Amino acid sequence: MTDETPIASIIVPSYRGARRLPALLDSFAGQDGGTPAFEVIVVIDGVDDGSVALLAAEDRFPVCSIVFPENRGRVAALNAGFEAARGEVLIRCDDDLVPGDSYVAEHVAAHRDGDGGAIGLYLNQYDETAYSTVYGRAADKDFRASAYRAPEELRWRYWAGNCSITRAVWEKVGPYDPAYRLYGWEDVDYGYRIVRAGFPVTIAPSLETTHRVAAVTTESRARRAAHSGSARRIFEAEHGDAGLPSAIPPMSAWNLLVRASAVVTRAAGAARCGRVVDRLIRATAETVSRKLVALTVEGAALSGYRAPASAKEVF
Template sequence: MNPAASIVVPTRGGAKRLPVLLRALSLQDTDDFEVVVVVDGDIDGTARLLDSWSDRLPLRTIVFPENLGRSAALNAGADLASGEILIRSDDDLEPGFGFVRGHIAHHSHATGPIGVVGLTTNHYPDTPFARAYGRAADRRFIRDALRLPEHSTWRLWAANVSVSKIIHRNLGGYDSRYRRYGWEDVDFGYRLHAAGVRVVVAPDLMAIHHGASTTTAVRTVRALHSGSARETFVGIHGTQALPEPSAGGGAWGLIVGAGARFATTRTLRAYGAAVDTIAPFVPIKLAEKLIALGVESAGLAGAQRPERASEDF
C-alpha cells in the first residue's frame, strides 16, 4: 500500500545539514509517508550518510552523477515518489512532530485542489548580522506573509510546501531552465496560481530553517544571485507577472540605487565583512541600516545586471 505522502528532498553538499532533517522526520507522529532524497551530484559523501539512515526511515535515494540543478532533483524525486501528496522539504529544515500529518490534513480537508505553504523561521547563531538584522527581518517576513491576500500567496512557494502528485504532473513539474540561485519555486507557485489552484498558507506547519545566511557577506551575495535569477522568470512570464524592482523614492532609494551600481560578488563580500566587523560597536539601528543597504542594493543589482551573478546551482 502506498503512503499518503512522499517528502522530496533535493540536496547538494548536504551531508552536514541532512541529519537534523532526517532526525526530525524520524520523530513524526505518523508513519504514513516515505522520504525521497535526491543527491544532486555527491560532493561530500551524502550517499553514505543516507545509507546509514535507511533502517530508521522509509528512505529512498537518487544520486545524480553530476550537478543537474534543483529543478531536476525535485522532478526526479516526484517521479519516484509513490505518495499521493508531494511535500517538498529543503535539506536544511527542522520540521515539528506534526509536519507530515499537517500537510496531509490540509489537503484532506480542502474542498478542491490546493497548494500548501508552510513558512519557515530562521535559526541564527549569535552573529552581528543576526542581532542587527536577521532576526528582525525574519519576524517581519512572517508577519507580512500571514497578511498576504490569497491572490499573492503564490510568491511564498519555497522550501516547505506540498501539492498533489497529480497537480505536479499536470503542471509539468519544476522548470529546468532555472539554474541560478532560486526562483524555480516562485515559478512553480505562479503556475499553480495561473492554473486556478489555491495556494494556502498554513501557520501550523512552521519549520525551523538552519540556513547559510548568517553573515552580511553571505546574505548580500545571495541577494545578488536571487535578483539575477529573476531574469529567467521574467523571460518566461513577462513583467506583468511581477512588478519590476526599483530602489524606491527619497534619499534611501537614491542610496540603494547608487549601491546597486557597484554591487558585485567581490564588493559585496568586502562590504559585508566590513559591516559585520563594525556592527557590534555602532548603534543597532545604524548596523541594521548598513546591512539593509547591502541586501537591497545587491538584490537590485542582480535584477538590473543579472550577468554579475551567472553561476549555476
C-alpha cells in the same frame, strides 16, 4: 522502500548535506503515531560527502537516495525527486529543516479539501553573528508578518522549501523550470504556475517549520540577493511582472541610497561589499548597522536585477 504505497512522498534536494541530514532524518523518525504512510526521497546533487552511507543505514522509515554523478542544481534535484515519488501528497522539504512531530500529518491534512498547494513558512534559527543580531532576526519576523497579510491572490509569492502539492497539481503544472540555475526564483515561479493552472495556494500556520538558516552574514545574504535579482529577470521573461512590485524602487531618499549602493555593488561585487559591512557592524551602533546591512542587501538585489551577473562575478 516497502511495497506499501505511501500517502505522502517527501522530496529532499541535498548538496553536501551529510551534516544536516541526521537532524532531518531523526525528525521524520519521530513523527506522531497514526501519521499517514510516507516515503522520503533524498536527491544527492553531485557530491557524496557521506550522505549515501547515511541514507543506506536508515531503517526507521522508507527512504531512498538518487545520486547525481555531477552537480546539476536544485531544480534538477527537485524534478528527479518528484518524478520518483509515489505518494498522493508530494512534500518538498529542504535538508536544513527540522520538522515537528506532526509535519507529515499536517501537510497531508492541508489537502483534504481538494487539490492545490500549501506553504509552511520557515522559523529561522540563526547563529549568533553580528548580522543576525542587527538585521537577520528582525527581517525574518517582518517577512513572516508580511506573508500572513498577503492577499489570497498573491500567496504564491511565498512558495519555497517547505511546501506541498497533490499529485494532480504536479501532473498538470509539470516540473520546476530548469532555466533557474543559480539561487532564487525557481520556487516563486512554481507557485505562480500553480495558481495560473487554476489551483489555490494557501499559507498554513500549522506548517511552520524550524529552519537552520544558511545566510548568517551580510556577505552571504548579499550574494544571495544578487543572484535572486538576476533570477527575477528569468521570471519576468516567462511571466511578465505577474502583479509583483517593481524591482526598481520608486524615488525616495532611501531608495536613492539603494540605487547608489547598487552601483557600488556592481563595481565591487556583492560578496566583497558584504564582507566590508560585516566588519563595520561589529563596531557600529545597532541602528546604524541595521541600515548598513539593509542598504547592502537591497543594493545587491537591484544590482543583480539591472545587470544579471554570473556566479563568478557575484562571488
